[in-house]
Amino acid sequence: MAAQNGEGGLALDPMHQFEIKRLFPINIGGIDASFTNASLWMVIVVLAVSALLLTGSSKLIPGRLQSVGELAYEFIANMMRDIVGESGRVFFPFVFTLFMFILAANMLGMIPYSFTVTSHIIVTLALALVVFIGATVVGFIKHGVGYLKLFVPHGVPAAMLPLITVIEVISYFSRPISLSVRLFANMMAGHTMLKVFAGFVVAMGVLGGWIPLAMMVALTGLEILVAFLQAYVFAVLTCIYLNDAINMHH
Amino acid sequence: MRWVTPLAGAVMFATPAVASEGGMPQLDPSAFMPQLIWLAITFIALYFIMTKLALPRIGGAIEQRRSKIADDLDAAQNLKHETEKAIAAYEAALADARAKAHAIAQETRDALSAEVEAERVKTEADLAEKLAGAEKTINDSKAKALGEVQAVATSLAGHIVSELTGVKVTRPEISKAVSSLAK
Numbered sequence: 001m002a003a004q005n006g007e008g009g010l011a012l013d014p015m016h017q018f019e020i021k022r023l024f025p026i027n028i029g030g031i032d033a034s035f036t037n038a039s040l041w042m043v044i045v046v047l048a049v050s051a052l053l054l055t056g057s058s059k060l061i062p063g064r065l066q067s068v069g070e071l072a073y074e075f076i077a078n079m080m081r082d083i084v085g086e087s088g089r090v091f092f093p094f095v096f097t098l099f100m101f102i103l104a105a106n107m108l109g110m111i112p113y114s115f116t117v118t119s120h121i122i123v124t125l126a127l128a129l130v131v132f133i134g135a136t137v138v139g140f141i142k143h144g145v146g147y148l149k150l151f152v153p154h155g156v157p158a159a160m161l162p163l164i165t166v167i168e169v170i171s172y173f174s175r176p177i178s179l180s181v182r183l184f185a186n187m188m189a190g191h192t193m194l195k196v197f198a199g200f201v202v203a204m205g206v207l208g209g210w211i212p213l214a215m216m217v218a219l220t221g222l223e224i225l226v227a228f229l230q231a232y233v234f235a236v237l238t239c240i241y242l243n244d245a246i247n248m249h250h
Numbered sequence: 251m252r253w254v255t256p257l258a259g260a261v262m263f264a265t266p267a268v269a270s271e272g273g274m275p276q277l278d279p280s281a282f283m284p285q286l287i288w289l290a291i292t293f294i295a296l297y298f299i300m301t302k303l304a305l306p307r308i309g310g311a312i313e314q315r316r317s318k319i320a321d322d323l324d325a326a327q328n329l330k331h332e333t334e335k336a337i338a339a340y341e342a343a344l345a346d347a348r349a350k351a352h353a354i355a356q357e358t359r360d361a362l363s364a365e366v367e368a369e370r371v372k373t374e375a376d377l378a379e380k381l382a383g384a385e386k387t388i389n390d391s392k393a394k395a396l397g398e399v400q401a402v403a404t405s406l407a408g409h410i411v412s413e414l415t416g417v418k419v420t421r422p423e424i425s426k427a428v429s430s431l432a433k
Contacts, residue, residue, distance in 0.1 A: 018274065018276055019275040031287075032283045032284050034284045035288070038285050039284065039288035042288050042291075042292035042293075043292055046292045046299070049296060049299075049300075050296070050304070053300075053304035053307070058310065058311045060318060069304070069308050070308055070311065073309065074312070092305075093300055093305055096305065097296050097297045097301075100300070101292075101296055120285060121276050121277070122285050126286055127293075
């Protein structure tokens with residue numbers, strides 16, 4: 001066990017890929033603002049999304065790259081129109097940025113030896129809190145104190161009302177947690193699983209390694225689907241929370 | 251059997267390693283701050299790139315296409331209207347021409363039948379005239395013939411009477427007798 005640990009410890013440790021390495025230590029007033037591998041991949045995400053949407057022409061008849069950008073644009077625009085309605089137009093750039101950021105982070109994370117920005121709970125929690133606090137603020141700006149009626153659904157018997165209200169409050173405040181944990185756990189679990197199977201391929205060698213390898217190919221396909229799906233789910237839930245805040249349909 | 255040991259090692263290793271290195275790297279609080287700071291920087295940067303550059307570009311292209319399609323559809327609609335108008339005008343002209351042709355044909359037919367009628371009347375009048383002429387000629391001839399017959403009969407009767415009886419009968423007497431007999 002110790003020999004294996006020494007030889008393949010780094011390669012086989014499935015959590016190793018999530019480690020934060022400080023590439024340029026930066027310290028501003030005692031606050032650690034180091035440029036880490038996570039920061040590097042965040043920058044790469046920004047560059048990749050910008051490159052995808054800004055390079056290429058902007059023509060009447062779109063080329064391939066332009067079609068991708070327009071597809072993403074219309075996808076999010078239609079989703080917002082369906083869920084939030086026309087009043088949600090103001091938040092379209094934010095939801096679009098959120099979707100593209102998470103999608104690019106998830107997809108770039110599928111590249112071997114890259115780093116998955118969204119596999120860190122602190123990142124997903126920060127994004128979820130921005131959505132949660134933002135939606136709450138929008139709700140109070142739009143409806144004032146009346147936004148609290150969100151916790152008191154219509155048509156509930158008076159006897160049930162205290163219980164229902166408590167449940168509504170709990171469910172409302174668990175939104176950022178479920179939103180962030182869903183994305184983080186999906187990303188981490190997928191990458192950990194791939195790494196574990198990769199370890200099996202090495203361990204089982206030329207004779208038996210094909211089985212986990214085939215498994216890995218299938219899992220990689222699945223993970224690419226999950227990468228898209230989780231970005232989509234995050235955007236959809238953001239829209240649903242915004243819809244609650246703006247239209248208060250409950 | 252050689253691979254069983256490493257496999258078992260990997261399986262066993264996969265789980266305890268997490269705990270042995272002090273849990274998940276995601277839960278290391280010292281790594282929170284740099285990530286939050288860089289997430290804020292990159293996300294805000296991406297937001298501004300999207301709002302200032304990418305979205306107006308894409309939205310503009312989509313909007314331009316939409317308006318171009320709407321314009322083209324409008325133009326097509328206008329052309330269709332014009333076509334319909336042209337067809338209506340053509341049909342009106344056609345109906346007009348047909349009516350005119352009808353009128354002309356009718357007129358011609360009327361004129362022709364009037365002419366034919368006039369010709370017919372004239373011919374009939376001619377024929378009637380000729381018939382009358384012919385009848386007159388016949389009557390004349392007949393009268394003349396009858397007159398001659400009377401004259402011949404008178405002279406013949408005079409001769410016969412004188413030959414048979416030897417009585418000389420005057421001409422007016424014979425003539426009177428013949429004409430009374432001829433009646």
